[in-house]
Amino acid sequence: MADDSSSSSTSATSAATKTEEKKSWADEAEDEAASATSAAAAEAEQPEELKKIETLSISDEKKEEGGGRLLEDPDDSEIKAETSGDTVYTSAVSFEDLSLSKELIKGLYVEMNFTKPSKIQAITLPMILTPPYLDLVAQAHNGSGKTTCFVLGMLSRVDPSQKTPQAICICPTRELAQQNQAVLMKMGKYTGITSFCAIPQDSANYIPITKCPPVTDQVVIGTPGTIKKWTSAKKLGTRDVKILVFDEADHMLAEDGFKDDSERIMKEIRRSSASCQVLLFSATFNETVKAFVSKVVIGGNKIFVKKEELTLEKVKQYKVQCPDELAKMDVIKTKIFEFGQKVGQTIIFVRTRNTASMLHETLRGEGYECTSVHGAQKQEDRDRIIKEFKDGLTTVLITTDLLARGFDQSQVNLVINFDLPVKYESPSDPDCEVYLHRIGRAGRFGRKGVVFNLLCTDRDKMIMEKIERHFNHFVKEVPNWRSDDDFEAAFKEAGLL
């Protein structure tokens, strides 16, 4: 649409593909917005949900000086947030409490259809938007509205009249970068703010970076390697950057994730723009990353959630004991395709790219309609398959952990772990963080969802037990993998049939 393309960047990444892309993401964002209201309602129904966010300050010195302020909560006086420094934050009851520009308020109500801030938004937005703009690390449940927190942060800290990059957001996958940019453009539609998506270009319309004009958009969203490429080519200035966001921050700062890239980018930006505010958002922070993160945001505000309280109650989890791999296939064909069609869209997670293609081929060969997406495919193919799924043209999507994090499609009610997520270094241990992110693809904004973990070996069984123990959450077993009735009962229990 004309509006969209004029407000977005025309630089580098294919303008044509992007515009097309944006339309699909934007359509989706409407659904997301609509469900935000129901999320608020869902939260209201369930008061114990409110106790889930536990905030704490790790900066001891500051706490003594500032005296550890209490944060007022609009919904529940039992929530106490200790913050760092002297600033007193008042949780936002409405978006009007945040002294946002009227253009931004209009975007929130008209474009996003939001009515009031979600829990995490109410708590973090004042922290993000109140001087002296302390750093923030915030953990909140999957689908609770974290994106809005940092997108709103970026949009309101940026000066639209100044044609230089002032906000940068770094994401682990190009899909997530694009999704976040789409949300930003939609929310900021009336602000005149423009954005640039710094992700690898598709081979078809590759332009060497030396031929690209420097970035003049106020907001840059992208993946680590490409951001680095643009800055070192001196095409992306970091002098005026006021706010730096890491989405899926635990992964961005993990040793086996993007730690080196992230640290380098953070250092460089802090060198050229010392007062830059750093925001770290994720649904998961394991102990190792948490310890490291606390060193990065010294004196900042910190919000963490206990791991036992992170599992989404509205997403029912099951395990299915299958005698062999063939039985797993059979469950997909006779149960998942049968019931899945009735309850919305389905994502099937597998461990490797290879399994993704093979499973796809096998199912398609037998007439089951599905698509697959993973990192070995061409960029343009990935874009197309994601768009088809977002547009609802396809209902079953097979994927790797490419889509484990952040992928937001509210119609996804069914998630299958064809393979359980395991740690690369120790394949008999589960990757509990990835597990949580995967199941979080269902149940967006407090919706109902169901997850089936297909187990086949004793090792699978043991890994599943470890996951249950980690989250202190019992996962029910589907008694008989052959039984339609057992599956039907599971779907019904999850509230989906």
Add this chain to the structure above:
DNA sequence: AAAAAAT
């Protein structure tokens, strides 16, 4: 050659 990014 585990997913991902990117060289």
